[in-house]
Amino acid sequence: MTExxxxxxxxxxxxxxxxxxxxxLRLEAGQIMGLVGPNGAGKSTTIRIxxxxxxxxxxxxxxxxxxxxxxxxxxxxxxxxxxEDMRLYGAATLAWHMRFVASIYPDWDAKYADLLVRxxxxxxDQTIKAxxxxxxxxxxxxxALAHRPRLLLLDEPTTGLDPVARHEVLAELMDALRxxxxxxxxxxxxxxxxxxxxxxxxxxxxxxxxxxxDKETFLDRWRRVHLxxxxxISTPVLPGTVATTVSGRVAVITTRAYSPDxxxxxxxxxxxxxxxxxxxxxxIFVANVMSNRRETLS
Amino acid sequence: MHSGLLIxxxxxxxxxxxxxxxxxxxxxxxxxxxxxxxxxIRALAATLQISVxxxxxxxxxxxxxxxxxTRQGKGSFVAESAGLxxxxxxxxxxxxxxxxAGIGRVLGLAPDELEKRLRHAVxxxxxxxx
Numbered sequence: 001m002t003e004x005x006x007x008x009x010x011x012x013x014x015x016x017x018x019x020x021x022x023x024x025l026r027l028e029a030g031q032i033m034g035l036v037g038p039n040g041a042g043k044s045t046t047i048r049i050x051x052x053x054x055x056x057x058x059x060x061x062x063x064x065x066x067x068x069x070x071x072x073x074x075x076x077x078x079x080x081x082x083x084e085d086m087r088l089y090g091a092a093t094l095a096w097h098m099r100f101v102a103s104i105y106p107d108w109d110a111k112y113a114d115l116l117v118r119x120x121x122x123x124x125d126q127t128i129k130a131x132x133x134x135x136x137x138x139x140x141x142x143x144a145l146a147h148r149p150r151l152l153l154l155d156e157p158t159t160g161l162d163p164v165a166r167h168e169v170l171a172e173l174m175d176a177l178r179x180x181x182x183x184x185x186x187x188x189x190x191x192x193x194x195x196x197x198x199x200x201x202x203x204x205x206x207x208x209x210x211x212x213x214d215k216e217t218f219l220d221r222w223r224r225v226h227l228x229x230x231x232x233i234s235t236p237v238l239p240g241t242v243a244t245t246v247s248g249r250v251a252v253i254t255t256r257a258y259s260p261d262x263x264x265x266x267x268x269x270x271x272x273x274x275x276x277x278x279x280x281x282x283x284i285f286v287a288n289v290m291s292n293r294r295e296t297l298s
Numbered sequence: 299m300h301s302g303l304l305i306x307x308x309x310x311x312x313x314x315x316x317x318x319x320x321x322x323x324x325x326x327x328x329x330x331x332x333x334x335x336x337x338x339i340r341a342l343a344a345t346l347q348i349s350v351x352x353x354x355x356x357x358x359x360x361x362x363x364x365x366x367x368t369r370q371g372k373g374s375f376v377a378e379s380a381g382l383x384x385x386x387x388x389x390x391x392x393x394x395x396x397x398x399a400g401i402g403r404v405l406g407l408a409p410d411e412l413e414k415r416l417r418h419a420v421x422x423x424x425x426x427x428x
Contacts, residue, residue, distance in 0.1 A: 032349065196307075215349055
């Protein structure tokens, strides 16, 4: 296997009121990873560490084969970074910004930049302060994409976008990935965007990676199962149970280990399956976070 | 290349199944003939704006079912096997019949009642078409 684009091994970072606990992450070329977590989960901290903007207290961070933050100058040539709080100069035009970024990155692709200007329906002569929020996000993304980085690090790229702008942004991200040597890591609390375009999904909560897997596995293994429970059983015990609610003779089980064997396990326990429901990534995420918080408490 | 495939976010069916069904349908009706080159996994993912892993899964399962063949470095093609289009049509029919049988059971219909309904549907179709 070739070297991963991103590799985090046991990364820790402590602030006064927040801590990252032993974070492990791995992203291969050609993949999109969605980093999902509630506010304050550590998504931005993780991305900042990947960018070398802050340094970890301990653990190893390798990005595009470079050790971070030590070799960040070399790594950053091949990273495109977009974050919500990224400041463009309000008084300067988009064209000025494009010239500025082009002067820093030798790989700047002027043709591609012009194409993105048209696709995003932007006007290079406009000053940044005259742009709407959506236009500003698209301008920032254009500046990040047009030097054709091997890795895109996007902190909440779709937050606050209207549906059309969201569509345009996601389309451009997918388009950048037609080339299988590139990779994208993007954070979001919009599970819908993540579910749509990610290959790999990592759930973060309160500074910990609570789950990470390819998307199809998440969607295949998580199910909500409705059961009829005989009076002799108080709480059914089944593989991978994450949550159980029992009401009278009816139980609803959330499992993270659904497979055909699950039916046999139910039969064996004298339980009758009434319905097996698929779950959206959002439901999986919430169930995962809640179950993890319960475990951490107990 | 425009694939003509379309994914619905509101469909409760998982996206990889939607892709599989639509490809099977295109082959069944003869739009995509044996040997036809399918869009590459990455190209289809980009046009549909869905993850590469989802399209990959659909292609892998179609390959396992013998509907398409993937040649390393060349691309994916509709299988050359004889009568594939007919076979897919039959499979599609069986799937619909099985769904009808399921609804029949929910309604508590006896098998001969179900047959009667099917014959009725066939007659109606026959009358509509010249």
